[in-house]
Amino acid sequence: MGWIGRIRLQALLEADIGTVVAVADPDPSAAAAGAAAADGSLAVADLDELLRLDLDGVVIATPSALHAEQSLAALDHGLAVFCQKPMARSATEAEAVLATARRAGRPFGVDLSYRRTAAAQRMQQELRQGRIGRVFAAQLTFHNAYGPDKQWFLDRHRSGGGCLIDLGTHLLDLLLWLLGDERLRVEAATLLQAGAKLANGSNAVEDFVAAQLTTASGAAVQLACSWFLPAGLDCLFECTLFGTEGSLALTNVDGSFHDFRLEWRHGTSAQLLVSPPDDWGGRTLCDWALRLQRGEGFDPELAAELHAIPKVIDAIYRYGGVQR
Ligand SMILES: NC(=O)c1ccc[n+]([C@@H]2O[C@H](COP(=O)([O-])OP(=O)(O)OC[C@H]3O[C@@H](n4cnc5c(N)ncnc54)[C@H](O)[C@@H]3O)[C@@H](O)[C@H]2O)c1
Structure with a gap:
């Protein structure tokens, strides 16, 4: 409670x-x-x-x-x-x-509540209909200017990790669910705490992550998430997929944690497909x-999707040299 x-x-x-x-x-x-x-x-x-x-x-x-x-x-x-x-x-x-x-x-x-936003649901439909062709890149961002206000979030034993496991879980779920792909390879990852590399063996957790990943089909994925970032807004959220025929961009509206929009983009033009309000949380x-x-x-299909997320998170922590 x-x-x-x-x-x-x-x-x-x-x-x-x-x-x-x-x-x-x-x-x-x-x-x-x-x-x-x-x-x-x-x-x-x-x-x-x-x-x-x-x-x-x-x-x-x-x-x-x-x-x-x-x-x-x-x-x-x-x-x-x-x-x-x-x-x-x-x-x-x-x-x-x-x-x-x-x-x-x-x-x-x-x-994994974000996949049930109207914007994510429509994004999945558009992808299935081939609206942007073959996806070759993705941009995943979740910066939270505040970060958690409870001590247990900052203690690795009680939280399991920092902003990656907290916010990155949502981003990775969106990507894997949208692409129907359960495998991601980690190419590079940097995990920081208060702007410095996490000390080995420390119980502190990361508050900034930048990672480069590759999907099984070869798409390049950039993932960034953080707590306490001076973002100039409460929150910066983005899940954009770039395809051979255009892109689909799910972004938050005016720094909101709750309001999302979906745009289809082609060259320099953009078409709004979904906008708030949308009461998706529950x-x-x-x-x-x-x-x-x-x-x-x-549900075995859902179970496979659920298992894929911690596997990628483990791999990012491993790459970043974080002992858990
Ligand atoms: N799906 C989402 O988008 C989303 C959003 C926010 C939080 N979360 C997740 O929800 C969880 C809780 O986050 P929060 O911000 O509500 O934390 P919180 O600290 O506000 O709430 C945790 C509650 O658990 C209680 N608690 C502690 N030990 C317990 C025990 N053994 N048995 C029963 N209750 C116990 C605490 O007293 C507290 O009331 C976290 O894992 C967080 O990652 C998910």
Whole structure:
């Protein structure tokens, strides 16, 4: 029942899918606030107490290092799980979670929320229709001028990493999902903290990453993300794909964290395809809740997509010499 937990709970309540039976947080005031929002729900302290209740599924929105172990515990109890991103600190942890979800046969989802923006959905349609021809390059950017305001984000043991695992996860998910490609090779990567190289063995996390990657089909990808960058705006977000017949550019509007637009570009001209408003934040969670309600099981295609992201993140950390 922290920041995103409360926001996603609200989205689930507004969508009126299923029943919120209980909310858990070790901070009693956070648990009580969640229970008050979901009328008739119980406030409990932890996952163990949740697992003693008769539930169909669990939504996890805790500090990132807890995601894998809490997902495993819930799946082992036969529950469906929806977890905040990142689903794990490493590809090895992610594999263990996905293998358990497969055995449990229950819906498993991760809050890779940007793919459910109207702009990303339209971008995928346009790509499938061949609007920009063969994609040969991509520009991925997510600079957050503020960065996290909670200490656990800055502690590698509790977060799994810095801005790469926090923001880069979304960028890599968009790219891999849009291209339908599960492999990226790392050509170069620089990870910095306060403008200097991360000290070996340090528990500090990176706040700036620049990486050059290549897709299996040979497209060149530039990825940059950061916290606390003097960007002159709250946020700079871009996912642009360049193709032989034009480009598709998904960008945020006026520094917003929430408003996105999609343009098709050709030479020096541009055509606006999607613009705000678009209330996208809770869609990935609601998709999962609907799958659960319909009695659906584990989705192997989604699992392959989920596994691809931590593999690339591991490779970037390895290339950057970050010991984890
Ligand atoms: N999908 C997205 O776009 C998106 C956006 C924001 C945050 N997130 C992710 O959501 C997660 C939470 O981020 P946040 O900003 O809400 O953090 P937060 O610190 O505000 O919230 C975490 C909450 O978890 C509680 N908690 C700690 N240990 C717990 C335990 N063992 N069991 C149950 N609850 C426990 C804390 O008391 C706190 O209320 C992070 O992993 C972050 O990466 C995802």
